[in-house]
Amino acid sequence: MAKTVSNTAKIDPITLAVIQAGLQQCCDEMDLTFSRAAFSPVIAEADDRSDGIYSATDGALIAQGARGLPVFVGTMQFSTRHIIERIASGETLPPEEGDIYIVNDPYLGGTHLMDVRFAMPFYRDGAIYCWLSNTGHWPDTGGAVPGGFSASATAAEQEGLRLPPVKLFKKGQLDPEIWYIIRSNIRVSEQRIGDVQAQASALLVGADRLTELLNRYGDATVSAAIAEIRSLAAAQMRAKIGLIPEGSYSARAFIDSDGVVNEPLTIALTVTRQGDRLTFDFTGSSLPCAGPMNSVRATTFSSVYLALRHIFPDVPLSAGAFEPLVITGHEGTFLDAHYPRPVSGCAAEVSQRIAEAVFAALVQALPSHVTAAPAGTSGNFGLGGHDPEKGRDFVMYQISGGGYGGNSDHDGLSNGCSTIGISKAPPVEIMEQNFPVLYHRYALHEGSGGAGQHRGGFGLDYEIELLRGHARASFVMDHGRTGPLGAMGGADGAMNRVEVTRGGETFTPPHLSKAQDIALAPGDRVRVRTPGGGGYGNPALRDPALVAEDIRLGRYSPEQARALFKGAAGG
Known part of the structure; x- marks a missing residue:
């Protein structure tokens, strides 16, 4: 018989740790299932995918696979939240058990069109307990060029098929009409069914593992643990913020061009630590651009989150870790794109420039961490x-x-x-x-x-x-x-x-x-x-033995080493 506790009862540390690991394991198994069953090399070999568990009420992140893409740590919670909100407003059909929604709309908490999300409501006793969601990079979703990476697109329609949240699976069965619409708009469509089945199977594996965890500990106990994990993640992030000296730190990062206008784009960032909050202000960044290097808000936020994950990797993956972070100044810039701005470069390129700006700002404050x-x-x-x-x-x-x-x-x-x-x-x-x-x-x-x-x-x-x-x-x-x-x-x-x-x-x-x-x-x-x-x-402080080793391995010629490392290379 499953043991239960009230939502307000204190969970002992061992039980909390076991449940946290169990939630993580659910996501890890979803990741592995997705990659091993997928047809496309970009998923099966390159692991361009992610799986997670999200709150039934607001889509907040509960757990994500350790082998999933960090950039999806924020975007999937935003896209799940949009699905929940659209269901509540009547814009999207309400779910039933066995339904799986598909969505790739960048402006609904997404990235670029090639990152296709599946979201499945997970039921307990007839009610939605949480959502299971994943993202996989499809090799093509239509558009002007094979692969979707249109370097000179000036509108979203040129980048591919844009899907709002719709039910691809209804009560466990693939909807042939929705699938025919999708496959009629993408290249090499006969190969995508393998990725679709892999993506759906990963969610079903996650549902089985989560059911086992809930049956073992009881719904109330697991719910209480989820709330405690979120609270602890927020506390741990505040403790990490406390390592940063009070004050502001500014940096800039640059994008080569937007693919249409051959001029650089600027990401201007000021990071301010005040008390237990960390504010990221992008005021002064470039205006929305003509080409596909705009970033949607979800990707911009997620880029900040993943940069902090690089700096403080021991903070648990939970929505609580984001609570002390404030992101502002992005409105009206190319970091807050709205339809029909093209965005094919946002997830893979602009996101990394945002993270680079975060690193450049915080290395001033935490040189030993960044x-x-x-x-x-x-x-x-x-x-x-x-x-x-x-x-x-x-x-x-x-x-x-x-x-x-x-x-x-x-x-x-x-x-x-x-x-x-x-x-x-x-x-x-x-x-x-x-x-x-x-x-x-x-x-x-x-x-x-x-x-x-x-x-x-x-x-x-x-x-x-x-x-x-x-x-x-x-x-x-x-x-x-x-x-x-x-x-x-x-x-x-x-x-x-x-x-x-x-x-x-x-x-x-x-x-x-x-x-x-x-x-x-x-x-x-x-x-x-x-x-x-x-x-x-300072390059001159490099250990001469390391310079000599690089020369021996052919990484630098002796002349290059002398020019780059000067005194350290003996030149």
């Missing part, structure tokens, strides 16, 4: 076309890593995943098996880490050739104009470099890191060198 800037781009590369050997169309999405920033203790990690997540590049063998491409190069971008007492990590250097058929390439990347910021006297990391070789001639796109609809024929190649992380501390 790193120099990481590579800060997901390297979004979409390639779509026709493969005559297989007799079918294809859409390939390549995500890539970069260098992490150095910190007070050690050098930055090389070829790490992006700031916003745990997604990694799919294995070369998988990509060559699925698509008509050949990788001629897949190596570290040597020398790309910013010099410092602790240098930045190195980015990635890869080159792809189209083997057969025809294709169109599009890029939405960043840090092609400026490198990731160094900290405490460290140098900036190397910039992102994109080169296209077509018909034997090599060129760099006018917007450096962004381009759209580049026609490729067999033999044409694309080479990308992702940024290294910023350096931390």
Whole structure:
């Protein structure tokens, strides 16, 4: 028989810890189920997805999988809240057991259109106890270019199919009419059903695990534990804020361009610690832009949350951790986009510039806790076309890593995943098996880490050739104009470099890191060198033995090392 306690009863620490771990395990199993069952390499291999549990009343985050993308930590609670509010207002049909809603509307708590969310009400005794939700990056949702990363879109409709919250599954059954509408508007649609079934199956696994947890401890006990976890998370975040000296800290980060107007965009940020609150003021940031580098409010908020997760990783994943954080000044800027502003770059690129601004501000206050800037781009590369050997169309999405920033203790990690997540590049063998491409190069971008007492990590250097058929390439990347910021006297990391070789001639796109609809024929190649992380501390203070080791491994030539590290390199 399940034991129960009243909602006001004190839960002993051991029971609280076990329930917290149980909620986490539910989400972790959803993550693993989603990846293992998914068809698309971007989910199955790169883990571009996330799963979580959310409040029945306001969509607040209860738990999220440890292997899920951090950028979704805020956005999924916003999108779940929008679903709840639209049901209450009558704009969306009310749920029944077995229903699963689908939504990808960026302006309803989302990111970009390729991040498709499923949300399922979880019932106990005929009432909704909580919501289970997940997000997966679909390789294509229609729009002007294969893969959805339209570098020069000027309206949301050019980026793909926009879905409000609708029931894709009704009482456990896939609605064929809704599915036909979706598949009629996306490329390579016959392959998406595998991702749809994987995404739905992950929620069902989560429901089974959560049922077991509730049956073991009782609904009231688990509810009380959830409330206690939220309260403790808020208290822990306030304690971390207490480490920051009272005052204001300002920084700026820059986006290469919006893909349409070839001028940089500015993120202006002032972080103020006052008492147990931390305020993030974006006043002075650029106005809404013409191209797809606008950010919706949910992504802007989530970018601040994930930056704090990097700085204070031991604070539990719960809505309580966000309560002491105040975000303001974003209204009227490109960080608060409204329909029909294009937003394909918001989740993967603008979010990382926001996090970079947070790091640059708070490293002044907490130099021992905060790193120099990481590579800060997901390297979004979409390639779509026709493969005559297989007799079918294809859409390939390549995500890539970069260098992490150095910190007070050690050098930055090389070829790490992006700031916003745990997604990694799919294995070369998988990509060559699925698509008509050949990788001629897949190596570290040597020398790309910013010099410092602790240098930045190195980015990635890869080159792809189209083997057969025809294709169109599009890029939405960043840090092609400026490198990731160094900290405490460290140098900036190397910039992102994109080169296209077509018909034997090599060129760099006018917007450096962004381009759209580049026609490729067999033999044409694309080479990308992702940024290294910023350096931390005075380069002259670097241990000479570490400089010598970098030279021995070919990361720098002796001449480069002398120029970058001066006294530390013996020059």
